[in-house]
Amino acid sequence: MPSLKDLKTRISSVQSTRRITSAMKMVAAAKLKRAQEAAEAARPYAERMERMLGSLAAGVSTDSAPKLLAGTGDDQTHLIVVMSSDRGLCGGFNGSIIRAVKKRIDQLTSQGKTVKLIATGRKGVSLLRREHRDKLVHGFEELVKPYPAFDQADAVVDKIVTMFEAGEFDVCTLYYNKFISALTQEVTPLQLIPFASATEAEGDEEASDLGGAQYEFEPDEEAILKALLPKNLSVQVFRSMLESFASEQGARMTAMDNATRNAGDMINSLSITYNRARQAMITKELIEIISGAEAL
Structure with a gap:
């Protein structure tokens, strides 16, 4: 499984991509109105x-x-x-x-x-x-x-x-x-x-x-x-x-609208994976602390 740092980097990268595709969608929509009229x-x-x-x-x-x-x-x-x-x-x-x-x-x-x-x-x-x-x-x-x-x-x-x-x-x-x-x-x-x-x-x-x-x-x-x-x-x-x-x-x-929605779905999926991995790591640390305390 990827590390928390890798997941966080991937989420940040997809968020940047989503901002770009969203901006390109708005630019294309603005040009489309004029182009369609012409x-x-x-x-x-x-x-x-x-x-x-x-x-x-x-x-x-x-x-x-x-x-x-x-x-x-x-x-x-x-x-x-x-x-x-x-x-x-x-x-x-x-x-x-x-x-x-x-x-x-x-x-x-x-x-x-x-x-x-x-x-x-x-x-x-x-x-x-x-x-x-x-x-x-x-x-x-x-x-x-x-x-x-x-x-x-x-x-x-x-x-x-x-x-x-x-x-x-x-x-x-x-x-x-x-x-x-x-x-x-x-x-x-x-x-x-x-x-x-x-x-x-x-x-x-x-x-x-x-x-x-x-x-x-x-x-x-x-x-x-x-x-x-x-x-x-x-x-x-x-x-x-x-x-x-x-x-x-x-x-x-x-195309950019589809890409923006796909990026949003990927961010949601990666966020769930990140939260699960983070929760598993916290649980593991708590178990190690409790086990150490019981051993004393």
Whole structure:
């Protein structure tokens, strides 16, 4: 059995850990409110822009469509962009998205496809570098600091567009954690290039911004799409950053709350063990004193 000094040291150490986890929980809770509001505010704008571009794309022929819409005409090389965090202690936030990405990599490689990776966040860069160093073409560390900003999304988009114009990939898919609640985050894939409207894929006719009416465009649809498609990339990447940041804070708040409660349970258990050991030692000393007195 550990000595009283060892138990006391352990209790003191766990108490210090509980103070740290409690403080981290409060910091994450404070950041979560702001992050959640930003993520929820960005959703309607990003969804409406995606729907509008989907409606415009429906009236454009494949021959005259911009390259970001039509793609390269092939799907041999896939670029996967992974949104992770720069810091840990956030439960399964990073693990869940890395598992989803690894599963997708295995699917594509089994089909004979070439996979390239771009990771944002120090944790994602580190985890992917261990097993897929040859596929990781670029990593953005400490990008979302202190909060997501649109120019940070532009930096990621510039890298993606540069690679696409150089013919380095055919299809680009973004993986991020969508914020559902402080307890729930959903790993979400989003195809960026070539542009694919989610509403079009679902066949939701009521979601069309054109509503079946006839419009005349000035300039024409091709020119509008050519101007808006790069902006849409920035909007969607920025939205994913906001969603990912809110998910990170929610996951960290939940993880630190669990850690604080577990530390409290451990302190209670150690305190009981300490008191029992102390009581046993006192009883032993009393027995030795009484035995000595009787011997005289």
